[in-house]
Amino acid sequence: MFYFILKNLYFFILPIFFLLVGIRHICFKRSPVSLFLGIYLLSFFVRNVSAYFLAEPEISFAPHFYVYQSLIHYLIGPSAYLYTYFALKPYKKLTFWYALHFFPFVFYTIELFPFLISSLEYKRQVLDDFLKVKELITYNKTVGFVPRIYHTIAKFISILVYTFLSIQLYIKSYFNSAKSSLYYNNKQLYRWLFFDNLLKFLSLILITLQGFGIFNPFHGFAFQPLDAFVFSDALYNFIFIVFAPKIQSGLLFKNFQDDLLNQTSNKDESINVKQKPRDALMEKINIYMETEVPFIEDSFSIKTMSQSLNVTERQVSTIIKKTYDSNFANFVAKWRLNYIKNMHSSSPEWANFTIEQMAERAGFGSRQTLHKVINRMYNQTPSDFFKEYLK
Structure with missing residues (x-):
């Protein structure tokens, strides 16, 4: 039986x-x-x-x-x-x-x-x-x-x-x-x-x-x-x-910027991407950025992103500008900065990194590039910036 x-x-x-x-x-x-x-x-x-x-x-x-x-x-x-x-x-x-x-x-x-x-x-x-x-x-x-x-x-x-x-x-x-x-x-x-x-x-x-x-x-x-x-x-x-x-x-998405919204310092507020209603393409872009972490490669470009998402470079540029009032370079820079903060707070290895090491690991390529980005976006040196940002 x-x-x-x-x-x-x-x-x-x-x-x-x-x-x-x-x-x-x-x-x-x-x-x-x-x-x-x-x-x-x-x-x-x-x-x-x-x-x-x-x-x-x-x-x-x-x-x-x-x-x-x-x-x-x-x-x-x-x-x-x-x-x-x-x-x-x-x-x-x-x-x-x-x-x-x-x-x-x-x-x-x-x-x-x-x-x-x-x-x-x-x-x-x-x-x-x-x-x-x-x-x-x-x-x-x-x-x-x-x-x-x-x-x-x-x-x-x-x-x-x-x-x-x-x-x-x-x-x-x-x-x-x-x-x-x-x-x-x-x-x-x-x-x-x-x-x-x-x-x-x-x-x-x-x-x-x-x-x-x-x-x-x-x-x-x-x-x-x-x-x-x-x-x-x-x-x-x-x-x-x-x-x-x-x-x-599939993967439920919650990006770096969303994770940092509860931060109260003025510095965090200036770094985090401003939250606005997103359309489907913007959601796909953010999911892609978090699941693939492509920005840690210094060769990452708008062409790389558009090819991965099967859309045009113009579509990517337009939706980022419309949603975050930012160009592609600054959008990627903010992801890299948030990546540094996330890794610095969660990885003992990163806590001991120099600014140059963090710049290389996050996709900036060098301290000089990081210096230019922070100076352009926040008018500060990397040392002063991270003293406040990573505290």
Whole structure:
């Protein structure tokens, strides 16, 4: 009885919930995070339901399910990476070019079409050959015009690349967020992505070992513990988006200027960007400045920002002038000064820095450049300025 309940829970009940939530996120939610989470959940719906029909005697009646299992692995990698990407880069706009991540899936679908319309007898023959395999890496036959071994390698590389891209993206965002209040405003999001990437990484290791027959060798389509472990990541994401739907909005933004609004000194009031109603582009600019911290590079320019946000330099310049009554150079300088104050107050290392070291780390490049900026904006020397500003 327990096995019956567990079997139906794994193959039908949970996948049906995945289907419903996935469709809802794709059709009715408007954020890129929700879209790719929906695709991810639908992939596991197909994966688990098709797995049920790959056991005897069901496989004899529906042998075409054999290719569905293989096909959806081209969906899982890119969809998992893209929901991580847009969760950590909410200022990015969803464009057609992101669809190129799914080109291998489309290509393989076209390649498999002749198999899907072939005779039942031919499908069973292909399955009989495949079920004799003990190690996927040695199987070189095909159901299309590309030998299956190449698809096996391609899918593994795809999962490998997308997993490490997600991990790299998470690590970079985590360390950038530590330079501001961003992490403290988004602890739940970072925890979700941490365990999500951890489960994917462990799954990747086990899949690699299985592919080479080292661990839990491949035995046709029989259910294996590895299948449940891979499924656990989808279940983890499903639980999170049901009980913590706010994570689908991506990073919640609160910039340096907002953090310093409670400061009462006149100096702080002159440095902090004046708060005015912002439109969507201005919000994207501020999110970009805090999540990427691009201004710590002395080569950072309005061209860099406009290219990252897919807008024109004129649009950036106009909205900054309209919102903050400031040009781009002064806008960036204020971010750098606030960055120095934030790091000086939160990092023991920064507390011992000289003005020249702080200038270099904050993107001013040198003490001379910092001197010119402070003298131009506040008519003071860096020493006098920071005595009051950093106290």
